[in-house]
Amino acid sequence: MRAYRFKQFSVLPGFWPAFSASTLYLTLIVLVPLSAIFLRTATADWAHLWKVVSSPQVVASYKLSFGASLVAAVVNAVFGFLVAWVLVRYSFPGKRLVDSIIDLPFALPTAVAGIALTTIYVDGGWVGRVLSRWGIHVAFTPIGVTVALIFVGLPFVVRAVQPVLAETDRDIEEAAHSLGATRWHTFRRVVFPLARPAVLAGFAMAFARGLGEYGSVVFISGNMPMKTQIAPLLIVTRLEQYDYAGATAIAVVMLLASFLMLLVINALSSADRGKGAR
């Protein structure tokens, strides 16, 4: 068992001010608002809350929110890694431009993204027209929700992986090649394991972002009950009906579930990072 010690001696002063300031900051910005949700839920009638949370419509929205976020995060983990790899390893004209485009989903108001995606992916849109010929409908289906979440989650993986790949020396790959490893072996056993903690961290952030995303999804999903309603939408709907307790109940379930998932992913990530850390 690791013994936790409160203060690590350091010649540099400033542990207590820094520690107190960050604790205070976290309390004000994160803990107080979040505990308000719990308190609000606790004041309500439990039977009512359980009815809200276990209603088929809400359960379906949980499934969609977690399922679509998970798929989107997986897709982003794969392609985000690829994009980061290309940006780190190759130089090509317009590289800086591409590099700044990555951050656009951060900066763009999510409603704008939602409207743009919907316009492209509806059955008559640029992309939707082609896809609908194959019987694939994106807008107003769970696929559309996933596409929107992929869009908003992309920067997280790219920005998490990029610095790690950049600081991995070429000579490690060269060493693997000189020892007879194929490109695939080199990637699977040498390059990827080094980047894996960062990929996991990016995956976790993209996933969390997907769970909370509202603006871009509500346009492309069509918000059909039992089919394309995401959990945040149901929260807003409850609020509009002045059912604050019901809204917070849906929120508490999401909060607990996402907290658990992030905890597990971060634990995996740091266990991975701890192995052979410098």
Added chain:
Amino acid sequence: MSIEARNITKTFGRYAALRDVSLTVNEGELVALLGPSGSGKTTLLRIIAGLETPDAGTGGAVLFDGRNVIDDRVGERRVGFVFQHYALFRNMTVFENIAFGLRVRPRKERLPEEKIRERVRELLELIQLESLAARFPSQLSGGQRQRVALARALAIEPKVLLLDEPFGALDAKVRQGLRTWLRKLHDTVHMTSLLVTHDQDEALEVADRVVVMNQAHIEQVGTPEEVFHHPASEFVMDFMGAVNLFHGRIESGKAVFGPLVLDHAGSAASDGQAARLFVRPYDLDITHRPGGEPGICARVTRVQAAGPHVRVELRAESGEAVVVEMPHAQFRAARVHAGDDVYVSVRDARIFTEDYSI
């Protein structure tokens, strides 16, 4: 296995790293590629390994035992390559690092697990790190890491061993120890080896032959004794250790440097041509009175008696700084002190004249 590099030319953009360089390393030999940074020595090593390719259309070839391997990829050439910064896989233990080359072989060539373990244990014994097999690279010292890197390279039973400044990132004492160890290792396994270094002591001490490189070409190839005692050019003379430089000219078959007149017969140099005299600090003598030998008048500026030799710094009448090194016994006999006016005579020197053939 012998290595031959033939007519290698390599340019990076507009910068020429190698200009038509050819080199042969005989079976079982340990050859050092010696030169300052930017001389092309690492590029040549990487081309031999297959990590770089010579410029297209220049007809460069790399031959292992007479067979051209220029189109073989690095993994197919079966070379053991050791990198300056170790390039260990930091997500793997020492054991797994060494086993890597054995584990990535295609299934039908792969040794059974028990054989792999046996081989790794042998290599751990060779590098004297049996007890650290389960450690990660981050838990090792620099010298230990480089030994692991060497064992990892040897695990694939390479035909040649290529070392790129293997001790460059280590401190002086560890470097000295590993140098001796590497030479011993080479004497036991007798693998054809090529070592890149910018440290002339390392090259002279370890190698059977030394290849001195400068500005994308080879200046001289020879045994350590040859390149040290018979440098083929001013560059080699200068690179092999401290030298004193005097300027003079050729006059009727003799090289004249102020009061010093040295025989320079048998050379093609014509009268009036500029000449430069290179003298090692230990090839100079200091006397208080002009003796039989002609000497340069100089004033002692500083005496440094700590170390295996006494180092005397002087300023010649003509303004040049001169450094003389002598054994302590000789220093005591000469009774030299700072501020003394003395005569400096030359015991042995190399004369280089301007080469107009370039």
